[in-house]
Amino acid sequence: MTTTQTKLTIKESIAVIEMCRPPVNALGEILRDEIKAHIDACENNPDVKAMVLASNAPIFSAGADISEFKTGFKGASLASIQEALEQSKKITVALINQKSLGGASEIAVACHYRVCDEKAYIGFPEVSLGLIPGAGGTQRLPRLVPFKVALEMMLSGKPISAAMALESGLVDHVTSSEHLREEGLAFVAKLLQDKSPTKPTCQQSVKVEDAQNADWASVAEPLMKQMAKRVGPTAPKACFDAVMNALDKPFIEGLKEEQALFFKAILSQESQALQYAFFAQRQASKQAESISAQDLVVPKKVGVIGAGLMGGGIAMVMANAGLEVHVIDMSQPNLDKGLEKIKDNYAISVKHGKLSQADMDARLAHIHGSIFMADLNACDLVIEAVFEDMDLKKQIFAELCNNCPKDTILATNTSALDVNEIASVVVNPERVLGLHFFSPAQVTHLLEVVRGEKTSDAVMDAMLIFAKKIKKTAVVVGVCPGFVGNRLMFKYLKQVNEMIMSGVAPSRIDAIMKDFGFPMGPCLMCDMVGLDLGWQANRAPKDPRDVLCQAGRLGQKTKAGFYDYPKDIRHPEESNEANELLKSFAKSAGVKQESLTDLEILERCIFALVNEGFKVLAEGIVARPSDIDVIYLFGYGFPPYKGGPMYFAESFGLQKVLEVIGAFHVRYGDFWKPAPLLVQMVQENKRLKDWSTVSAD
Numbered sequence: 001m002t003t004t005q006t007k008l009t010i011k012e013s014i015a016v017i018e019m020c021r022p023p024v025n026a027l028g029e030i031l032r033d034e035i036k037a038h039i040d041a042c043e044n045n046p047d048v049k050a051m052v053l054a055s056n057a058p059i060f061s062a063g064a065d066i067s068e069f070k071t072g073f074k075g076a077s078l079a080s081i082q083e084a085l086e087q088s089k090k091i092t093v094a095l096i097n098q099k100s101l102g103g104a105s106e107i108a109v110a111c112h113y114r115v116c117d118e119k120a121y122i123g124f125p126e127v128s129l130g131l132i133p134g135a136g137g138t139q140r141l142p143r144l145v146p147f148k149v150a151l152e153m154m155l156s157g158k159p160i161s162a163a164m165a166l167e168s169g170l171v172d173h174v175t176s177s178e179h180l181r182e183e184g185l186a187f188v189a190k191l192l193q194d195k196s197p198t199k200p201t202c203q204q205s206v207k208v209e210d211a212q213n214a215d216w217a218s219v220a221e222p223l224m225k226q227m228a229k230r231v232g233p234t235a236p237k238a239c240f241d242a243v244m245n246a247l248d249k250p251f252i253e254g255l256k257e258e259q260a261l262f263f264k265a266i267l268s269q270e271s272q273a274l275q276y277a278f279f280a281q282r283q284a285s286k287q288a289e290s291i292s293a294q295d296l297v298v299p300k301k302v303g304v305i306g307a308g309l310m311g312g313g314i315a316m317v318m319a320n321a322g323l324e325v326h327v328i329d330m331s332q333p334n335l336d337k338g339l340e341k342i343k344d345n346y347a348i349s350v351k352h353g354k355l356s357q358a359d360m361d362a363r364l365a366h367i368h369g370s371i372f373m374a375d376l377n378a379c380d381l382v383i384e385a386v387f388e389d390m391d392l393k394k395q396i397f398a399e400l401c402n403n404c405p406k407d408t409i410l411a412t413n414t415s416a417l418d419v420n421e422i423a424s425v426v427v428n429p430e431r432v433l434g435l436h437f438f439s440p441a442q443v444t445h446l447l448e449v450v451r452g453e454k455t456s457d458a459v460m461d462a463m464l465i466f467a468k469k470i471k472k473t474a475v476v477v478g479v480c481p482g483f484v485g486n487r488l489m490f491k492y493l494k495q496v497n498e499m500i501m502s503g504v505a506p507s508r509i510d511a512i513m514k515d516f517g518f519p520m521g522p523c524l525m526c527d528m529v530g531l532d533l534g535w536q537a538n539r540a541p542k543d544p545r546d547v548l549c550q551a552g553r554l555g556q557k558t559k560a561g562f563y564d565y566p567k568d569i570r571h572p573e574e575s576n577e578a579n580e581l582l583k584s585f586a587k588s589a590g591v592k593q594e595s596l597t598d599l600e601i602l603e604r605c606i607f608a609l610v611n612e613g614f615k616v617l618a619e620g621i622v623a624r625p626s627d628i629d630v631i632y633l634f635g636y637g638f639p640p641y642k643g644g645p646m647y648f649a650e651s652f653g654l655q656k657v658l659e660v661i662g663a664f665h666v667r668y669g670d671f672w673k674p675a676p677l678l679v680q681m682v683q684e685n686k687r688l689k690d691w692s693t694v695s696a697d
């Protein structure tokens with residue numbers, strides 16, 4: 001048989017079926033067909049006593065090929081592969097390297113035995129895509145590991161380590177990472193030698209252990225609630241129902257119901273949005289294909305200028321990724337304070353059990369500091385993270401030219417200033433770009449990679465690879481005030497201000513946005529960030545934030561902002577004082593009070609983002625609409641199961657979006673002038689993916 005994605009070798013009665021579809025062995029039609037054909041051939045081959053499913057790619061497999069969810073499944077099914085392995089008269093073994101996810105783990109649990117290397121992770125992440133394991137996982141996993149472990153793995157989507165897999169019974173043997181193949185095959189040879197039985201998982205009983213009478217709904221509830229915030233309620237509930245079937249229904253019946261729940265989930269709006277987001281995230285950070293890997297210098301040593309909140313957070317990001325980082329600040333006391341804050345942040349993680357003391361020490365050992373620019377001369381990348389002052393930034397970049405080699409990549413973490421102007425003082429401006437981290441940098445996933453007009457492709461590509469290394473979701477954006485994330489956010493907050501001025505309570509706006517799926521509403525977010533950002537004390541108040549600042553209500557840091565925080569910042573309370581201040585300000589400004597419906601409030605917030613999104617797109621600040629979505633999903637808390645503002649607009653219907661924006665334009669004036677690209681797309685009946693094909697003016 002000619003094969004393209006697999007390789008079969010038979011030696012000493014053991015057949016090894018290798019999956020060869022890098023990078024992740026996604027189980028697409030061809031791969032499934034070939035695996036199935038090999039299994040059938042081996043089953044009928046009297047020389048074969050054991051079949052081993054292994055991988056020739058960097059990981060065992062990422063599971064079902066998600067791109068097939070749109071086109072439909074053809075060829076051999078995962079179920080047919082599993083049945084063939086499970087019912088085989090030969091011993092069947094999965095040999096798992098590095099990672100096994102989703103459908104691949106479902107194949108593994110249908111094998112009679114499983115071996116993995118010590119660094120491997122095994123998981124069922126389907127819930128993160130708004131799905132449930134749909135190839136028998138919900139019925140087989142609880143037959144191998146304690147029921148609670150199975151339930152938690154599937155509801156959380158989190159993979160477990162090799163050590164935990166061994167302890168729970170998910171794998172039978174763990175090998176060293178270097179010698180998985182040899183040690184794994186030796187394990188199989190021993191199984192044959194010992195005449196070990198074939199062990200169909202489906203014939204085993206569910207492992208409820210001592211928790212026979214547990215109230216599983218209560219056990220699952222916190223996890224289901226937590227997941228629902230990210231993926232919506234459908235998948236966690238379906239997952240729970242499917243796994244519960246393993247407890248009280250025969251295997252075959254459980255499988256049938258799993259299938260029905262899987263296909264229902266796959267069609268849900270939540271899952272469609274999450275599948276879209278999966279590919280959008282990867283698309284956003286793709287490098288230009290023209291650049292060859294050898295031309296790229298991916299930084300190993302990073303300099304950070306400024307030991308404040310952002311600089312400290314960025315230094316932590318580097319240390320967390322195992323990179324050497326040198327922080328500098330203008331004065332020793334500032335530097336000491338910054339380094340101390342980094343230590344405190346790590347100590348909190350240790351206290352909460354999220355980091356071991358040894359890991360904290362190792363990370364701190366990567367962070368160095370001084371007050372001399374010259375100490376950055378061995379860095380491949382320097383990130384400037386001082387406050388937003390153009391003159392100061394230009395002075396720093398000019399100094400960097402004198403202190404660093406000509407090819408050191410120079411980045412600014414500005415959140416709004418003109419990267420081209422900063423680059424103008426640099427001798428080789430093609431190495432200058434923006435790396436816009438989002439506060440707290442060590443937590444927030446998003447990184448806007450800002451391409452200046454002179455930034456070279458090689459620098460951009462090196463930064464995209466670098467972003468992956470430091471575990472950030474990168475999106476390439478062009479230069480404009482606020483780039484993409486903040487530029488859209490200004491519009492959203494402008495609407496929030498206007499609605500407050502027209503008499504809507506901040507807590508009502510927050511409740512509506514939280515209900516939509518944001519982790520917090522805009523007013524609480526402003527309290528958290530600090531209302532005084534950009535506030536000028538000597539200027540007459542222009543908006544609600546100014547009014548609150550004038551009254552000393554700067555947000556959570558003063559325990560008073562839009563809300564009061566009498567207990568602590570985690571417990572905001574409605575503030576009569578703030579509400580009164582806002583009402584009297586609106587009155588003195590003569591703003592007409594109006595009553596708005598919840599839907600109008602929601603639309604004013606979301607469509608302010610969308611209208612600006614179309615402008616950003618038309619200006620070429622992003623390459624595609626989905627980049628805007630990725631920014632909002634990974635940096636601004638837009639609910640993932642709604643796909644991002646642009647995706648949401650398309651699901652709502654672009655025609656309807658335009659009608660609503662048009663009506664706001666008539667009612668509220670120029671702010672709401674519909675973006676010309678939106679108008680044109682509606683006129684030409686275009687889908688977002690075809691946005692670039694609208695006719696030229």
Ligand code: 3HC
Pocket residue numbers: 023024026027061062063064065066067078099101102103104106125126129131132133134135137279282283
């Ligand atoms: N299907 C199709 N393509 C996939 C894929 C999958 N399951 N997993 C990854 N890919 C693709 C990516 O789109 C990317 O393609 P590109 O290079 O063209 O952009 C390429 O593989 C590499 O992926 P990453 O950039 O994500 O590589 P990383 O090394 O950062 O991460 C990973 C690897 C951890 C495997 C990550 O890709 C991942 O989490 N994949 C999804 C895993 C998953 O959710 N599996 C469940 C699928 S649903 C299922 O199995 C249903 C079953 O129950 C019936």
